[in-house]
Amino acid sequence: MPCYRRWRGKPELVKAALDARDAVSVAAIPDTGTLRGDLLAALSMLCTQVDERYVTMMTGLIHAMRVDADLAAALRSHVADEDLGPFRTIVERAVARGEAPRDASAARAHQVSEGQVIRRMILGRPLDHDFLTDMVDNLLMPLLTRTFPSAGDRRDPAHPDVR
Numbered sequence: 001m002p003c004y005r006r007w008r009g010k011p012e013l014v015k016a017a018l019d020a021r022d023a024v025s026v027a028a029i030p031d032t033g034t035l036r037g038d039l040l041a042a043l044s045m046l047c048t049q050v051d052e053r054y055v056t057m058m059t060g061l062i063h064a065m066r067v068d069a070d071l072a073a074a075l076r077s078h079v080a081d082e083d084l085g086p087f088r089t090i091v092e093r094a095v096a097r098g099e100a101p102r103d104a105s106a107a108r109a110h111q112v113s114e115g116q117v118i119r120r121m122i123l124g125r126p127l128d129h130d131f132l133t134d135m136v137d138n139l140l141m142p143l144l145t146r147t148f149p150s151a152g153d154r155r156d157p158a159h160p161d162v163r
Helices: 010-027 035-048 052-065 069-080 087-097 106-122 129-145
Strands: none
Touching: 010 069, 035 087, 035 129, 052 069, 087 106, 087 129, 106 129
8 A cells, every 4th residue: 555645656746746846936937028038037937946956856866767667757757747847838928929920839948948957057057147048049039939040149158259
């Protein structure tokens, strides 16, 4: 008999805790009135939550996934749930305001952002305003609006003198 009344075991409990944490963040997504503003606000808010404790916890869970198939399945289900990220809400707002086409992919924006944040964390670089602004302006806005900055408008914060 499981030791948890609501969950069958620890993997489901861990998933429920992560789901609840992310749901609180999604509920707090500010509506700034623009797609760019919403992306920056949501990503800034989420990146402030990625502290040393969070990184340690996620690193441990990722390692544990290698030896616990039930935990791996629960965490994969959590990561795949697009309702737990801010992008669906943000893209729906942008479509309603006419800033993004109806087929703009919230899931793709989520994947690109997550990949960029994880890469930055692995490299030991800060999830700072310059990074977020560059990601929003040069990756997410073009991806979601299908408008691309001209070569002269793109800047790499790591190499500000290079265009």
